[in-house]
Amino acid sequence: MSIKTPFVAVDGIIQLFDSNENFQGIVLIERKNPPLGLAIPGGFVEIGESVENALVREMKEETDLDVEIIRLLGVYSDPKRDPRFHTVSIAFVCKAYGSPKAQSDAKEVRVFKIEDIPFDKLVFDHAKILRDYLMR
């Protein structure tokens, strides 16, 4: 049986809080690999791991944060959303505490207040994903 399906990835909208539960902002990364630009942290799901485990792993790898998943936001699968190849992304809303640090997969990690998110700098369909998040 020869099955070919799109790649599966996860993306996480990380709501960052301080230890007093004060909202600090949304965590975005400056991508190290093409397409270059600002992105919601995320990555590919590995064979053998659930999408939830992939999300927690990828958030740690890119931002050093230990996230808690709050809810599934949506599934983004337009064949043109990733300029490299067809990738289906499962987007989650999550929560974390502490200070993010850019890890191997990210050039830089930044925290944005809702009103300061630079929608025009976002790669893929991440502006759409963030708008969907803000409108629910």
Next chain:
Amino acid sequence: MSIKTPFVAVDGIIQLFDSNENFQGIVLIERKNPPLGLAIPGGFVEIGESVENALVREMKEETDLDVEIIRLLGVYSDPKRDPRFHTVSIAFVCKAYGSPKAQSDAKEVRVFKIEDIPFDKLVFDHAKILRDYLMR
């Protein structure tokens, strides 16, 4: 770049109505291929199609019904949910009118009232998916 991710599939909980908007039941199929048993209709997403288009195509191919998507139910990705290989399934709730007919991919199509769904006959994690649907 060598990327390997799980396969992506879609599954649809079809709420069937008659032309007077009377609920007829949930559409399930008797699988033609292993694992044999009763299943929510579904299938693999093709490269180049969105998960929503894959859902509409697969429902037509298996039941002959033209479905309308109502909402995303969830993403099911336990590596052990499919005994053959790791498949991530995106499950939708949808709606259709008319009479289902078993098409090429299904041996038989059946319509069950909620209280008559034979949970113990369902393959994969479809009993769990149906329970999640009924509990929301």
